[in-house]
Amino acid sequence: MEKEVQVIHIMKELSGRWTIPILLSLDKSGGRFTPLKNTLQISPSRLSSNLKTMTEAGLIQHLSPFERNHPLLPEYELTEKGRFMKEVALVISNAEYRLNQGFLAAKAWNWPVLIALYYQYHEFNAIRQLLQTVTPRILSKRLGELYEKGLLEKTLITNPRPKYTYALSSNTEPIIRSTNSNLSALL
Amino acid sequence: MYKPGFTLWYSVSDVERTLEFYTEKLGFEMDSYDKENGMGSVHTNTKECYIGFSEAEQVVPSTAAAVFEVEDIDAAVKKLTEKGIVFNGEVSTIPEYVKLISFKDPDGHHMELSQTL
Numbered sequence: 440m441e442k443e444v445q446v447i448h449i450m451k452e453l454s455g456r457w458t459i460p461i462l463l464s465l466d467k468s469g470g471r472f473t474p475l476k477n478t479l480q481i482s483p484s485r486l487s488s489n490l491k492t493m494t495e496a497g498l499i500q501h502l503s504p505f506e507r508n509h510p511l512l513p514e515y516e517l518t519e520k521g522r523f524m525k526e527v528a529l530v531i532s533n534a535e536y537r538l539n540q541g542f543l544a545a546k547a548w549n550w551p552v553l554i555a556l557y558y559q560y561h562e563f564n565a566i567r568q569l570l571q572t573v574t575p576r577i578l579s580k581r582l583g584e585l586y587e588k589g590l591l592e593k594t595l596i597t598n599p600r601p602k603y604t605y606a607l608s609s610n611t612e613p614i615i616r617s618t619n620s621n622l623s624a625l626l
Numbered sequence: 627m628y629k630p631g632f633t634l635w636y637s638v639s640d641v642e643r644t645l646e647f648y649t650e651k652l653g654f655e656m657d658s659y660d661k662e663n664g665m666g667s668v669h670t671n672t673k674e675c676y677i678g679f680s681e682a683e684q685v686v687p688s689t690a691a692a693v694f695e696v697e698d699i700d701a702a703v704k705k706l707t708e709k710g711i712v713f714n715g716e717v718s719t720i721p722e723y724v725k726l727i728s729f730k731d732p733d734g735h736h737m738e739l740s741q742t743l
Contacts, residue, residue: 469663471663471664471680471681471682472664472681472683473641473663473664473680473681473682474662474663474664477663477664483683490683503684504637504682504684504685505686507637510635510636510637510678510680510682511635511665514682514683514684
């Protein structure tokens with residue numbers, strides 16, 4: 440159980456509309472606010488609040504005006520944890536490109552659900568227990584959305600009582616398997 | 627050791643507004659402008675002396691004064707006031723040495739005009 444809990448924890452931390460894009464664009468923007476804002480096409484206030492959240496999460500470090508020796512030097516830098524998470528973000532990006540179903544990590548719980556299914560958690564309550572803080576409503580919504588995208592299959596079981604079981608679809612499974620193995624290599 | 631050349635480089639909150647101030651109001655010549663990266667610079671009235679700007683999320687106004695030499699401080703103040711520069715108080719005189727007056731750029735970076743007596 441240890442491994443999937445670890446992977447899911449990381450996936451949870453990287454979910455969100457801007458976390459992965461910021462991790463992947465920060466170095467290319469020289470760590471400066473304006474180029475980053477222009478690259479991401481994000482409003483200044485939204486970028487500021489995301490950078491603040493990521494600083495608090497220990498992914499990036501904010502350099503104060505007094506710590507910067509030149510106005511062209513970075514305002515934000517990846518921390519050691521941030522550099523690791525950037526590697527994970529690259530793995531996720533690559534997997535999403537192969538899955539071809541858009542930016543899944545933008546929404547909370549998409550990736551944790553896929554990982555749970557890969558680790559053979561097939562029933563709603565088992566998945567819910569593994570993901571811990573997910574509400575039944577959101578989990579049900581995400582399972583429905585991932586099903587709509589064709590990333591998972593559901594089977595109705597009638598005995599002893601009717602319920603669905605979930606599994607990765609045959610196209611999805613190999614991609615999640617190689618993603619999981621790439622992630623495991625980073626851990 | 628040194629070669630001719632001197633550059634001031636400021637963090638600013640809006641490089642476009644800053645460049646407009648330094649070119650249209652102060653009358654310096656635009657040297658570079660990179661909108662995408664939020665950078666720009668102007669060439670001052672002095673050869674090899676530039677002022678550069680880059681946008682930052684957080685700007686601390688510089689209290690070190692960039693001092694520009696003028697021939698006639700009263701005439702310069704009149705001309706720049708017409709352009710919309712707001713000076714801090716009146717011209718002060720250090721007898722037999724210099725006349726000074728200060729103002730701020732849009733981010734509050736400290737500037738001065740100086741007329742040597």
